[in-house]
Amino acid sequence: MSYRPTYESRPGVVAPVGAIVPASIGAAEIGVLVNAAIVIFTLPADEFAGASPAELLLMIGAAGFALALVVVGASFVIAFYLTIFGLPVAWLLGDRIAHPLALGLALIDATIAAAFAVARSSFLSSEASTFSWIAFLMVGAFAIPAGFLYRRQVIIAREEAELSA
Known part of the structure; x- marks a missing residue:
């Protein structure tokens, strides 16, 4: 049997680390699109009524770059x-991450992370604040897809590691 170098010292340790980047990129795209849709649909209809077509194209280009x-x-x-x-x-x-109940656990973990992020930011502010549900929903648009996509990426990375071994 020939020697095959490996970067993984213990099975199952590297796959969750390698799944962070693809899951975070996918969740960021989904979260930005959901939040952008919320902002677009809550803008008043007459906001851009006086703008010329050139100004509208410039605004769309700037918005795309900002996104x-x-x-x-x-x-x-x-x-x-x-x-x-x-x-x-x-x-x-x-x-056991491939078990269907693990999806529920991943989504609960993502919800706790979103609540932690919102509560932490309101805790650090100097004014008296309460838990902001709107901020929780906006952060949840990033966190819930992150939990789902991260679980999926870990399963894929583990399966690829098993197939290559």
Whole structure:
């Protein structure tokens, strides 16, 4: 039997780490699109009534560039929260992450991460604040897809590791 070098010292440890980046990028795209749709649909209809077609095209181009920057920034933030909340759960679940009940656990973990992010930001503000449900829904648009996509990416990474071994 020939020697095959491997980067994985213990089976099941590297797959959850490698799944963070693809899941965070996908969740950032979904979250930005959902939040952009909420903003677009809540704008008054007469907001752009006086704009010329050239101004509208310029606004659309600037909005597209801004959305691309927000996706990149959100990917880093989501990767951070997946490292804190998703990675320990994936390590604890191990091979049981493929079980259908693990999807519920992943989504509960994502909801807790969203609540933590919103509560932390309201806790750090100087004014007296309460839990903001609107902020929770906006953050949840990133967190819930992140939990779902991260679980899926971990399963795919584990299956690829088994097939290549």
